[in-house]
Amino acid sequence: IYHFHQKNGFACMMLSDVFELVQFLFVVTFTTFLLCCVEYDVLFANRPLNHSHAGTVAPDRSKVTLPDAVLPAPQCAQRIRASGWIIFLLVMAAVFWLYRLVKVLCSLLSYWEIRTFYIKALNIPSEGLCNYSWQEVQARLISLQRRQQMCVHKRELTELDIYHRILRFKNYTVAMINKSLLPVRFHLPLLGPVVFLTQGLKYNLELLLFWGPGSLFQNKWSLRPQCKRAGARRELARRL
Numbered sequence: 001i002y003h004f005h006q007k008n009g010f011a012c013m014m015l016s017d018v019f020e021l022v023q024f025l026f027v028v029t030f031t032t033f034l035l036c037c038v039e040y041d042v043l044f045a046n047r048p049l050n051h052s053h054a055g056t057v058a059p060d061r062s063k064v065t066l067p068d069a070v071l072p073a074p075q076c077a078q079r080i081r082a083s084g085w086i087i088f089l090l091v092m093a094a095v096f097w098l099y100r101l102v103k104v105l106c107s108l109l110s111y112w113e114i115r116t117f118y119i120k121a122l123n124i125p126s127e128g129l130c131n132y133s134w135q136e137v138q139a140r141l142i143s144l145q146r147r148q149q150m151c152v153h154k155r156e157l158t159e160l161d162i163y164h165r166i167l168r169f170k171n172y173t174v175a176m177i178n179k180s181l182l183p184v185r186f187h188l189p190l191l192g193p194v195v196f197l198t199q200g201l202k203y204n205l206e207l208l209l210f211w212g213p214g215s216l217f218q219n220k221w222s223l224r225p226q227c228k229r230a231g232a233r234r235e236l237a238r239r240l
Helices: 002-006 010-036 073-082 084-120 126-131 134-148 159-166 168-178 199-211 230-239
Strands: 185-188 192-195
Touching: 002 084, 002 134, 010 073, 010 084, 073 084, 084 126, 134 159, 159 168, 168 199
Parallel strands: none
Antiparallel strands: 185 192
16 A cells, blocks of 8 residues: 555556566667677777778778668577577576566556555545645545454554554564674675675565565565464574
8 A cells, every 4th residue: 555655556556567578678679689780890990891982992981870880680680599698598588577577467456456445445536646645545544444444453553553564574674684683794804894785685685584485474464373483483493
């Protein structure tokens, strides 16, 4: 619900996902074109190219245009077919793109459900979502809980309950870093202590701890039953 509000509703979220797919296709296509379909010796004038008109004998090296450096389509396709690495990378890119496409189609159903929730339960129309602050949406959620008991484990929701849910994984991450459980601080020669947490490392830690197949959580929110037993902690830690 919070994500839906911050991303400005159904249309914006779907357009964002679709443009990500298009962007990935463009990057892969353009990179392949630059690797296989451009004659760089011609482009940088390392090889003379004759642009002379009738009656001129010396080749003009100072006037190289982009079409001169672009290979014809059959020659470009032949270069791609001749490179096993390029074909392998294109296949991997196609598999990843299809995976992203399936995720976008699944997200479409989720976005539509949240859109329906906003309209029917919170009485906030899609076209008017941008006129509502998050505080107003939150107040309607709290009011709805009093009438319909959405969360079964509590009779009344508070703003703190909602923020704990939204920031749950972030709070876990911050706590683990504060307790030095995650390896993000290193001592380097000459440089001394440094903090190292790239997006790739962060992604891997989240995959292991929060939403991967072997994570501590089920359904993205609730801890697995075995994680709640104190006696099983050592065995769980060994598996992790």
